[in-house]
Every structure is written in structure tokens, then in C-alpha cells.
Amino acid sequence: MLKVEGQLALAQAEAGLIPREAAIAINQAALGLEPEPLSLATGTASAGVPVPALVKTLKDGLAPDIARWVHFGATSQDIVDTALVLNCRALIGVYESRLLSVIGMLAQLAEQQRGSLIAGRTRTQQAVPMSFGLKIVTWIDPLLRQHQRLAELRPRLLKIQLGGAVGSLVAMGSNANAVARDLADRLDLRYAPSWHTQRDSLMEFSGWLAMTTGSLGKIAEDWLRMAQTEVGELRFSNGGGSSTMPQKCNPVNAEIMMAMARQNAGLAGQMQQCMLHEHERSGAAWTLEWLVLPQMLMNTGVGLRHCLEGLQHLEISPDRIDANLNSSNGLIYAEAATFALAAFMSRDDASRHVGSACQSVAGSERHLFDVLKELTGRELDLPQIRQDLLCGGASEHWIDESLKNARTLTGSDSSTN
Missing domain, CATH: 1.20.200.10 (Fumarase/aspartase (Central domain))
Structure with a gap:
């Protein structure tokens, strides 16, 4: 807040609104001021905002002819x-x-x-x-x-926020817009209406x-x-x-x-x-x-x-x-088994066989693929199914895209770390 008060004074001086000597003194005093927290707390309890107490403290350290220009035309x-x-x-x-x-x-x-x-x-x-x-x-x-x-x-x-009492900045007269733009530049913020x-x-x-x-x-x-x-x-x-x-x-x-x-x-x-x-x-x-x-x-x-x-x-x-992958005796591969069997029979028949096999496996120590072999006569290739689950579908593409975007953003190559 003290930085804003100091830079506001300098912007107002640049626009000819307050004396340059006063602005320099206000800015220097603001940069070096260390207000007492208890004073600000007491002021905030009274005014509902710390700025009046802060402005008073800043003014108290300045000569009267300088202090009168502190916080000129601004609001808390x-x-x-x-x-x-x-x-x-x-x-x-x-x-x-x-x-x-x-x-x-x-x-x-x-x-x-x-x-x-x-x-x-x-x-x-x-x-x-x-x-x-x-x-x-x-x-x-x-x-x-x-x-x-x-x-x-x-x-x-x-x-920036600079609108004065009700957002019109009328107290700064015809210099108001120039002050607002200069303050934005000094603080490296975007100029904006109140x-x-x-x-x-x-x-x-x-x-x-x-x-x-x-x-x-x-x-x-x-x-x-x-x-x-x-x-x-x-x-x-x-x-x-x-x-x-x-x-x-x-x-x-x-x-x-x-x-x-x-x-x-x-x-x-x-x-x-x-x-x-x-x-x-x-x-x-x-x-x-x-x-x-x-x-x-x-x-x-x-x-x-x-x-x-x-x-x-x-x-x-x-x-x-x-x-954990092996804890269900193959039940986690049920969807994959359905699609694998659908290469040899209708999708409905494959789904029916897998559903029946899942019921047999549940609560037993038998593996899903063993039960399916008994029901269908087909021996499913678990290593190939695992490989398909790892690299099939859009998985590889989506990983590549995400890692490419991450590398572009961070400037690093995750594949080499």
C-alpha cells in the first residue's frame, strides 16, 4: 500500500497535479516507513480499512506543506x-x-x-x-x-484501481486519466477504468x-x-x-x-x-x-x-x-476376454460365456481364462492381451500428446530423465 501511495504521488506530479518536490518526499517517506501494526489494527477497527491510519502515519512524518498532498484525490x-x-x-x-x-x-x-x-x-x-x-x-x-x-x-x-470516491476520479480534474495511465505504467500494471x-x-x-x-x-x-x-x-x-x-x-x-x-x-x-x-x-x-x-x-x-x-x-x-492385478484371478481381464473371444464367435455369445465364467470364478481359486477354456475350448493369450491393454487403443497417443505438451511448456525432455 505504501508503494502505491508513493507511486501515485509521482504520477500526480508528472501530470502537474501536485508539486514535484512534494511527490519525491512522499515517495521516499513511503518507501522507508514501517508503520506500527497495533496502530493499523486500531485504525482498521475504527474505519473498517487500514488506509486512513496508514495515511495518517505517513503524513505525521512529513512537513505540513508536503503532507497535504498525500493520498490526494484517491480513496482507500x-x-x-x-x-x-x-x-x-x-x-x-x-x-x-x-x-x-x-x-x-x-x-x-x-x-x-x-x-x-x-x-x-x-x-x-x-x-x-x-x-x-x-x-x-x-x-x-x-x-x-x-x-x-x-x-x-x-x-x-x-x-490498477484508481477511481476516487465513487469511481469517477473527479477530484483529480482533467488530469485524472493521465494520472491513472502513468500510475499503471509505474507499477507495470494494465490501465483500466475503476x-x-x-x-x-x-x-x-x-x-x-x-x-x-x-x-x-x-x-x-x-x-x-x-x-x-x-x-x-x-x-x-x-x-x-x-x-x-x-x-x-x-x-x-x-x-x-x-x-x-x-x-x-x-x-x-x-x-x-x-x-x-x-x-x-x-x-x-x-x-x-x-x-x-x-x-x-x-x-x-x-x-x-x-x-x-x-x-x-x-x-x-x-x-x-x-x-493387485492378479488378485481377482483374472476377473480384471473380463472385458478384454470378451473382445478376444468375439474374434471366434458372436459378441453376444462371447459376452454370455464371459459372464458365466465370472460367476464361476467369484469366490473360487480358479482363473477366469481356465474357466473360459473349459466353456469355449479357446485358450486366450494373456501376455498378448496384457500388451494390447498397455499399448492398444488411444493410450499411447494420449501419453505422447500429454508429454509433448509438458515438454514444450517446461522446456525439458521427460524421456531422458
């Missing part, structure tokens, strides 16, 4: 909103860096695991074997889209925050289920322990990712309420925004950081993956 919301945008810009840099790192690490993992079969699961049940690389691609692609969305929303978000009660850009950004943590939450949901003791397909070497159970290796990173996703999902709905401003300014809607948006900003940074940490400590168990 101009300062708070522009400062918020500057902070959002700094955080976007952090988000983008972490997002690219997550994408790059996931792309390496997908390349490493594209030749491994894993149980595909729908509605928590084993469904059909699939390439583990393809499963990882479903983690990557939403993050690629989030990076694209961030680039698209950035110019709509990163703009948006005091138009919170759609912040709403869009909060949606991005919720979608980003939600995409990370989907990854975490898979990690949590795959790390369950009975599944054991992955674990985290930095897992948290227990105060009383020494065997525990709790997937803390994934848990925190899920918590951030869930809270941001709820807060996104509250941000919708922040768009409901009456007339030219709403103290209630604005205050709610201060309570909601900072928490969402923090949650997003935390979620990305814990995703990076989780990837750095992720350990995959090929043995457990294979054991």
Missing part, C-alpha cells in the same frame, strides 16, 4: 485493491514456478511408468488394466490447462485457485487410496509417524493437498458473495473478500508445495501393482 479502496493486485502478481510468479515443476516431475514419472500395467479402477472397484503412464497423464493434463488459464486471466486481473464494485476478475482468479487445488486434490485422492496398507502400490519416504503406532507412514503431503482442495472449494462459493456490492461500494462485501481470498491464496501455494514434496518422496511398488 484504490490503495487496497491496487496493493492486492501487486501481491497477486507476486504470488502468480510463485504459483507458476511450482506448477511447472509439478508438471515436469509428473511428466518424468509418466515416461518412466508408461510401460507398466496397473489396475484401472472405477467407482473404487477394479475395472480394466491400463498403462500407469496414462493414469499419470490424467494428473498432468488438468495442470496444463490451468497454466493456460492463468496466462489468459492474468491481463484481466493485473490492473472497478470498485466489479469484482469479476478477482472472482475469476479465485475460481482458478479452486480449480488448481482441486486438480491437486484429485492427484492426492489417488495417492491416498494407492498408499493404503491393503493396496500398497505407492508410499512416501517422508511419511509422518504416529505417537503410539511405530509402523505408521502417514501420507501427510497428500492429506494436506486434499485439505487445501476441500477448503478452497468451499471458499470459492463465499467469493461469489463478494461480488454483491450495493451501489458504488460495499463495506460488507469488501470485508468478506479480505477474509476469503487471502486464505485461498495461501491454500494454493501450500497445495503446490506439498505436491512437489510428495513427488520428491514418492516410492512406487511394482510388486504390489502386479499383485
Whole structure:
């Protein structure tokens, strides 16, 4: 906020609105000021916004003939909103860096695991074997889209707020537009008309925050289920322990990712309420925004950081993956067996035989393919079926496309890492 006050004074001096000497003094004082937090808290409790107390503190350190030009023609919301945008810009840099790192690490993992079969699961049940690389691609692609969305929303978000009392900037007279454009240039933000009660850009950004943590939450949901003791397909070497159970290796990173996703999902709905401003300014809607948006900003940074940490400590168990594939005595290959048998009989007959075989296998120790051989006289080639499931259909193409997009974005070659 002090940076905005200082740069506003310089822009006003450039337009001839205030004396240049005063502007230089205001900017220097603003850069060096360290306001007392308790003073700002007391002022905020009284005025509902910290700017009046901040301006008073800034003025108190200046000569009266200089102090009179501080905050000239501006309103508190101009300062708070522009400062918020500057902070959002700094955080976007952090988000983008972490997002690219997550994408790059996931792309390496997908390349490493594209030749491994894993149980595909729908509605928590084993469904059909699939390439583990393809499963990882479903983690990557939403993050690629989030990076694209961030680039698209950035110019709509990163703009100055300068409207004065009711958004007309009338107190700055004929110099108003020149001051606004100069302030935008000085802060390296986009020039825009006042948006005091138009919170759609912040709403869009909060949606991005919720979608980003939600995409990370989907990854975490898979990690949590795959790390369950009975599944054991992955674990985290930095897992948290227990105060009383020494065997525990709790997937803390994934848990925190899920918590951030869930809270941001709820807060996104509250941000919708922040768009409901009456007339030219709403103290209630604005205050709610201060309570909601900072928490969402923090949650997003935390979620990305814990995703990076989780990837750095992720350990995959090929043995457990294979054991889970084999745990159903071949039932996971039922769809593949139906299509394989359909080469020798009608699809309806193949489906009927496989359905009957599944009923026989359930609760027994017999393998699906053994029962099918008895029913049809056909011996199915399990290794070939596994290979088809790994590389058939669009799986290879979709993995290639995702990894190509990830490499283009991150500037890395996942195939060599």
C-alpha cells in the first residue's frame, strides 16, 4: 500500500497535479516507513480499512506543506485493491514456478511408468488394466490447462484501481486519466477504468485457485487410496509417524493437498458473495473478500508445495501393482476376454460365456481364462492381451500428446530423465 501511495504521488506530479518536490518526499517517506501494526489494527477497527491510519502515519512524518498532498484525490479502496493486485502478481510468479515443476516431475514419472500395467479402477472397484503412464497423464493434463488459464486471466486481473470516491476520479480534474495511465505504467500494471464494485476478475482468479487445488486434490485422492496398507502400490519416504503406532507412514503431503482442495472449494462459493456490492461500494462485501481470498491464496501455494514434496518422496511398488492385478484371478481381464473371444464367435455369445465364467470364478481359486477354456475350448493369450491393454487403443497417443505438451511448456525432455 505504501508503494502505491508513493507511486501515485509521482504520477500526480508528472501530470502537474501536485508539486514535484512534494511527490519525491512522499515517495521516499513511503518507501522507508514501517508503520506500527497495533496502530493499523486500531485504525482498521475504527474505519473498517487500514488506509486512513496508514495515511495518517505517513503524513505525521512529513512537513505540513508536503503532507497535504498525500493520498490526494484517491480513496482507500484504490490503495487496497491496487496493493492486492501487486501481491497477486507476486504470488502468480510463485504459483507458476511450482506448477511447472509439478508438471515436469509428473511428466518424468509418466515416461518412466508408461510401460507398466496397473489396475484401472472405477467407482473404487477394479475395472480394466491400463498403462500407469496414462493414469499419470490424467494428473498432468488438468495442470496444463490451468497454466493456460492463468496466462489468459492474468491481463484481466493485473490492473490498477484508481477511481476516487465513487469511481469517477473527479477530484483529480482533467488530469485524472493521465494520472491513472502513468500510475499503471509505474507499477507495470494494465490501465483500466475503476472497478470498485466489479469484482469479476478477482472472482475469476479465485475460481482458478479452486480449480488448481482441486486438480491437486484429485492427484492426492489417488495417492491416498494407492498408499493404503491393503493396496500398497505407492508410499512416501517422508511419511509422518504416529505417537503410539511405530509402523505408521502417514501420507501427510497428500492429506494436506486434499485439505487445501476441500477448503478452497468451499471458499470459492463465499467469493461469489463478494461480488454483491450495493451501489458504488460495499463495506460488507469488501470485508468478506479480505477474509476469503487471502486464505485461498495461501491454500494454493501450500497445495503446490506439498505436491512437489510428495513427488520428491514418492516410492512406487511394482510388486504390489502386479499383485493387485492378479488378485481377482483374472476377473480384471473380463472385458478384454470378451473382445478376444468375439474374434471366434458372436459378441453376444462371447459376452454370455464371459459372464458365466465370472460367476464361476467369484469366490473360487480358479482363473477366469481356465474357466473360459473349459466353456469355449479357446485358450486366450494373456501376455498378448496384457500388451494390447498397455499399448492398444488411444493410450499411447494420449501419453505422447500429454508429454509433448509438458515438454514444450517446461522446456525439458521427460524421456531422458
